[in-house]
Amino acid sequence: MAKKNNIDRRSFLKVSSLAGGGLIVGFNFLTSCKPNVKPSVDISKLNFHEFNAFIKIANNGIVTLFAPNPEIGQGVKTSMPMIIAEELDVAWDDVYVEQGDLDTDVFERQVAGGSQSIRHGWNPLRETGATVKQLLINTAAAKWGVEASECFVKEGVIYNSKKEEITYGEIAEEASKGEIPANVKLKDPKNYTIIGQNIRNVDIDKIITGKPLFGLDYKKEGMLYACVVQASAFGKNLVSFDDTAARANEGVVDIFEFNNKIAVIANSTWEAMRAKKAIVANWDDGDNLETTEEYSKKLTALLEGKKFRTVRKDGNVEKAFKEADKVLERVYDTPFLPHNCMEPMNFFANVTDDKIELAGPIQTPQNTANKIANLLKRDVKDISLELTRMGGGFGRRLKGNFAIDAAQISNIAKKPVLLVFSREDDILSGTFKPALKYKISAAIKDNKLTGYHVKEAGINGNMYGLIPNFFPAGCIENYQVDLARYRSNITIGAWRAPYTNFFAFAEQSFFDELASELNVDEVQLRLDLLQNVKNTKDKRIQYSAERMEAVIHKVVDKSGYGENKDDVYQGFSVYYCHNSYVAEVADVVMEAGIPVVKKVTVAVDCGIVVNPLGALNQIEGAVLDGIGHAMYGDLKFIKGVPQSTNFHANRLIRMKETPIVETHFIKSDIAPTGLGEPALPPAIPALANAIKRATGIRLTKMPFIEYKEIFG
Amino acid sequence: MAKYKLLVNEKEYQVNVTSDTPLLWVLRDHLNLVGTKFSCGIGQCGACTIHIDGAPTRSCLYPVSLAEGKTITTIEGLSENGDHPVQKAWKEIDVPQCGYCQSGQIMTATSFLEKNPNPSKDEIREAMHGNICRCASYNRIEKAVEKASKTK
Numbered sequence A: 001m002a003k004k005n006n007i008d009r010r011s012f013l014k015v016s017s018l019a020g021g022g023l024i025v026g027f028n029f030l031t032s033c034k035p036n037v038k039p040s041v042d043i044s045k046l047n048f049h050e051f052n053a054f055i056k057i058a059n060n061g062i063v064t065l066f067a068p069n070p071e072i073g074q075g076v077k078t079s080m081p082m083i084i085a086e087e088l089d090v091a092w093d094d095v096y097v098e099q100g101d102l103d104t105d106v107f108e109r110q111v112a113g114g115s116q117s118i119r120h121g122w123n124p125l126r127e128t129g130a131t132v133k134q135l136l137i138n139t140a141a142a143k144w145g146v147e148a149s150e151c152f153v154k155e156g157v158i159y160n161s162k163k164e165e166i167t168y169g170e171i172a173e174e175a176s177k178g179e180i181p182a183n184v185k186l187k188d189p190k191n192y193t194i195i196g197q198n199i200r201n202v203d204i205d206k207i208i209t210g211k212p213l214f215g216l217d218y219k220k221e222g223m224l225y226a227c228v229v230q231a232s233a234f235g236k237n238l239v240s241f242d243d244t245a246a247r248a249n250e251g252v253v254d255i256f257e258f259n260n261k262i263a264v265i266a267n268s269t270w271e272a273m274r275a276k277k278a279i280v281a282n283w284d285d286g287d288n289l290e291t292t293e294e295y296s297k298k299l300t301a302l303l304e305g306k307k308f309r310t311v312r313k314d315g316n317v318e319k320a321f322k323e324a325d326k327v328l329e330r331v332y333d334t335p336f337l338p339h340n341c342m343e344p345m346n347f348f349a350n351v352t353d354d355k356i357e358l359a360g361p362i363q364t365p366q367n368t369a370n371k372i373a374n375l376l377k378r379d380v381k382d383i384s385l386e387l388t389r390m391g392g393g394f395g396r397r398l399k400g401n402f403a404i405d406a407a408q409i410s411n412i413a414k415k416p417v418l419l420v421f422s423r424e425d426d427i428l429s430g431t432f433k434p435a436l437k438y439k440i441s442a443a444i445k446d447n448k449l450t451g452y453h454v455k456e457a458g459i460n461g462n463m464y465g466l467i468p469n470f471f472p473a474g475c476i477e478n479y480q481v482d483l484a485r486y487r488s489n490i491t492i493g494a495w496r497a498p499y500t501n502f503f504a505f506a507e508q509s510f511f512d513e514l515a516s517e518l519n520v521d522e523v524q525l526r527l528d529l530l531q532n533v534k535n536t537k538d539k540r541i542q543y544s545a546e547r548m549e550a551v552i553h554k555v556v557d558k559s560g561y562g563e564n565k566d567d568v569y570q571g572f573s574v575y576y577c578h579n580s581y582v583a584e585v586a587d588v589v590m591e592a593g594i595p596v597v598k599k600v601t602v603a604v605d606c607g608i609v610v611n612p613l614g615a616l617n618q619i620e621g622a623v624l625d626g627i628g629h630a631m632y633g634d635l636k637f638i639k640g641v642p643q644s645t646n647f648h649a650n651r652l653i654r655m656k657e658t659p660i661v662e663t664h665f666i667k668s669d670i671a672p673t674g675l676g677e678p679a680l681p682p683a684i685p686a687l688a689n690a691i692k693r694a695t696g697i698r699l700t701k702m703p704f705i706e707y708k709e710i711f712g
Numbered sequence B: 001m002a003k004y005k006l007l008v009n010e011k012e013y014q015v016n017v018t019s020d021t022p023l024l025w026v027l028r029d030h031l032n033l034v035g036t037k038f039s040c041g042i043g044q045c046g047a048c049t050i051h052i053d054g055a056p057t058r059s060c061l062y063p064v065s066l067a068e069g070k071t072i073t074t075i076e077g078l079s080e081n082g083d084h085p086v087q088k089a090w091k092e093i094d095v096p097q098c099g100y101c102q103s104g105q106i107m108t109a110t111s112f113l114e115k116n117p118n119p120s121k122d123e124i125r126e127a128m129h130g131n132i133c134r135c136a137s138y139n140r141i142e143k144a145v146e147k148a149s150k151t152k
């Protein structure tokens, strides 16, 4: 890998002329991805297999970007092309974005998750755009016999000092024979004309007219539909089944067992679903079947026990607690949560002797293709995978179990199938946010915070990476984070802003309690602590105290936090994750004796805001998502059986329960960071802190709606 | 199996399906009109909303056997060029995130505005309450319905 500041674009790009006139550039959308998007031009002779993205400049000046990034709803399909177009210096109206088919070979960071797409793409995308622009300028300058340095570009037109002009379209073909320039100059953010503008979702027209876009919309000649019957509980195995009645249903093509499941294949989705209901399956008694009440006790026992893995330890926490005048200690409880993507899990597979075609919505195409290759003992090169738009991800589509099922079913049936999960199936094979408990303790001496100890107990998972080094790490001399977990049959996975999502609830609720214990202003407490981390030499600490202070001040200012307002109860929180900083204030009023959240004011520092229109949508969604799940989110188990498997029982936030979200960005020249996730975690404690003000009751357990004394 | 004659988006179709088949699957699998979405299948979310004789209807629960002789409109037939005032407002406000729920939202909003062309904010919130958006684009849905009501 070339060093960051010294990327030689020449080895990253390849240019060729287009049959119908114009220029095509192959490049890599994200540095570590490999093949392959296929633009709608014949590239087979161009030896472009190193690349996964293409810029096509036609001789009419229209620019088409073929991008491989899957879209789950975070807007990267719009914002990433914006970055290229900015440096390329073309008018956004002349830019078309297409998501091409993917031939999977190896594509690594082609993962839509972790709010990281933009952060990883920022430099390579800018350099790609700028390099192609310079190539076009160089070509024009040579043609005119002038210095390239005296030429400039505006909206896809090159000008020189003699007032001559030529469009990208006119010079494109010639440029395809030119030498790719190295070390090009990037624009000063001051001169941005596309980045920072409000640009609409590139798929908007298709969405509002109902065009096929999503995995479930996928059709292929001769395709059949498949459903699966899965274990009725986490931890049970299939013993036998009777499909006599099911086979008597119309439209049934085949029914067979695979991998502890039963597949039903039919001519249409409904026929598969109907036949599935007629199958009588017998499951064994299973082992280690989980029940909510019991694992809740186990988590408490873990918190009180001694078996911990320490992931950060500063100073001497034990001593601080021994010498304390006072100890504040709280336990916070968060349940399992399903993702509930609006589009149920589904995947198309056509496994034949010479190739494997896959298509559908997935956040981890490479990993899934590899798994399928392994399982079916095939070469991964035989696999092609076409990504569709995703009807929500939230982490669920990082795990490709449904794609693997589809491939296995097609492999056995020797037919092309679209596997369709019902919502209930999705829950029975879900990868949930694990149930977690946190115990946070503060040592107080002489009315000062002297020690801080976090313990996390989780089922199958714990916080990871740098999370233990987020605020308030580095702010408190004696600081420790300990983790404990136990194994269970319930499968877990990433859930929007993994671990930080509800850890923020615990931490930022605790800070309000701590402030009242110390009898200090709760915002000031956070600001004072932040002073201690300024100029830290600790490399694990990557948050900036200054940027955190800035969002705090901004949200206080915009929300009028701390001013006495009649009948409005406000709750504050601030959080850093996914490299972004978010502070929120929730406004709660009492309506008929019940607290109702009316507004959430948000201050965000996510670096440069590439597309404010898209960014605001993400932030609004994340805040409402946080509030909805804090209020209603839950998934309980009895003997391994999930107790809420569809929307009648899995309550999601709806229109009348939503506050207005008002967002304020911190102006920044820093490279963009996460957006899809960081506004979610702080929404929950902001709400909890506001409800405390309004009702006097401190919420420590989700979902909040179960507090009968508040919500009736 | 039985044959059903359906009038969808001003076009006549004939399908051969069992009588209990929900209209949702007839539209999606047989008529290739995939704009109407499947999400819960139990009438809870509104993703499958279409108009039957002008009334917003959850097609996941509506058997094909009841659909004969009715006027059925789906998102594909809402306007010629995606230029119904509600669609225009949806575009203008840039409502969708993942986009999956949006055709159902639009179908609910259009028939609501037919009946109540000048709704209050509370009426809008009430009317749209039955449609889930997992991405929680609710603030924008609210704004878009309001905008559409003003540009009608």
Ligand code: FES
Residues within 6 Å of the ligand: B037, B038, B039, B040, B041, B042, B043, B044, B045, B046, B047, B048, B049, B058, B059, B060, B061
């Ligand atoms: S799919 Fe019909 S209401 Fe949810």
Ligand code: FES
Residues within 6 Å of the ligand: A073, A342, A391, A392, B096, B097, B098, B099, B100, B101, B102, B132, B133, B134, B135, B136, B137
């Ligand atoms: S936009 Fe994703 S569910 Fe509504």
